[in-house]
Amino acid sequence: MKRFILIKQSHLQNNIVMQNEQFNFKAAKEQIDLVYYIVSLGFQYSKQNHHDYWFKSPLHEEHTASFKVDRRRQIWYDHGTGQGGDLIDFIKAFHRCDFKESLTKLQEYLGLNPSTMEAKNKQNIEQDNFENADKHIHIIAERSVQKYYLRQYIQSRHISISIAEKFLKEVDYSLKERNYTALGFANNDGGYELRNKYFKGSSMPKAPTIISLTEGKNDISQQSLSVFEGFFSILSFLELLEKDKHFTEKPDSILVLNSLSFLNKSQDLILSFGQIDMYLDGDTAGKKATKHALSWSEKISDCSHLYESFKDLNTYLVPQDLQCKEQEEPKISYGLRR
Template sequence: MEKLTCSGAKQIDLVDYLASLGHQPQKVTNQDYWYLSPLREEKTPSFKVNRKLNMWYDHATGKGGNLINFGTQYFKCSVADLLRRLSGRAVPTFSFHPQQQTSQSHNIQNLSAGEKKENPESKIVILGSRVLADKSLLDYLQKRNIPQDIASRFCREVDFLLYGKKQTVIGFQNNAGGYELRSQNFKGSSSPKDTTFIDNGSKLLDVFEGFFNYLSYRTMIHKAGEPLTNFLVLNSLSFFEKSRNLMENHEQVNLYLDRDKAGINCTQEALKWNQYLYKDQSHLYSNHKDLNDWFVKKQPDIKQGQKIGRSF
């Protein structure tokens, strides 16, 4: 059989290819197929394939690309080895996408499942924001154990357009003006992607991977009457190392990262940087995937004056 080329491999439908490896989407929204990441362990799907673009993006690591990028990571092999794997079964097993013509095929803008893209139809366009009021969103917050008054302090109700369809979600703004966007049926973000740093003039910093974990923590310290630290919400682990200088401008950094492989690896890396500065606080929710998961399932009764977080 004729050997498959890189250009041919990139045309293989990623959804079909993942199915051939035993990976099925957990949910499908328009052209976005959400999976439990095949590249690491997780309990909430954050690995997205945009079938129209035939690209993938892993929200937890901030990495993405085409089938070649995925296959070499999945099998931990070279491009040549991957092509040999594909050559024997590409035609009978997979459907193909027309080759996309672009002068920037190796540019990072084309290496994600619609997170950064040239196609205006598949780009999230923010239409407007307002105070949280939509009942379905408030019900979703209640399901995540976040009081409306806490959510309203840090989030907005956001309308956006995607694939010509208007959607309304909870929006958490980053320091560059973009939003993390969530609802019961949607998880995504608008450009520009960035961290959210909240400066309360403290020498202590609490770091979270996602904003629902931050909201859970703010709910806890509000009930306990705890003094405020500074807060950093990464919004993606791809910003963790980039935020090192900011984190190390503090006297103590409490890490509340997810308990999946990627989050644990980042925590361990920070402890190697400086075990006296960085503190792993994830033991609070050691049997859960993240702080909000623990908060929802345990629904802890935080009493006035009870010490949490930095004083475990």
């Protein structure tokens, strides 16, 4: 691994360069303002009280800001889930990765932001005009997935392009007066879940997605439904289904909640099916939601035991897929369209 050190290049900026030494993540952490890091991911704080900044949680859907960052101490706490910690803990929770991967994410972030990070950290966040920035994502255009870096991102998640193309689009969107491109997964109300390697967000309206996979059964009470939390989980499920790993029967329909907050709102729809299998994430929030859903009816089954000890179906899929080899990532800023 490599170490980042600061070298003066001019009176305008400092630049971060890599030396052939061990990466010093403690020193790197000290160069990053946690509030700015979260804002750079596309999230805006809702209020500020002294050193405390309150966000609607980047880790789950919510209507009232319960995610607090203590900027003085550079720590965070999510009152909705009970999680908390420092920058590394946030990277691990947000990207759903382990400690080793979080260091890679930190290196990538520093490498992609050499000209702006130091200058931004010397400013007050309040003066960066976040309140006046456009807080909503606006969809500009959609098309089939064509860009190399998006197709590579799909493959890095061990999803085949043939499966991904059935459900994902390449979406151009604007945020804070800048244009970007990401993978888009459409919901039933016309909004998108947006993902690329460095961004996780949603366009309005936010809603679940229900997809019919089979035809011929008119009576919904005779149909089967599989419920997932996010779209990479259903893509992983279909990938595993194709490989005959555990999942031998294709459900008649799939429901992607796109947020656990839609579970209760989808109760009537879920219970209208004759057989319901739950494939929610294996974290605390996912297990709690699954337990809640099981209380609704005996026809609901918890299938998370099939990927026990993994955070979700995608993290289960990756070590199982020995055919897919990781490719070297191009060192460019993904998603930005100039």
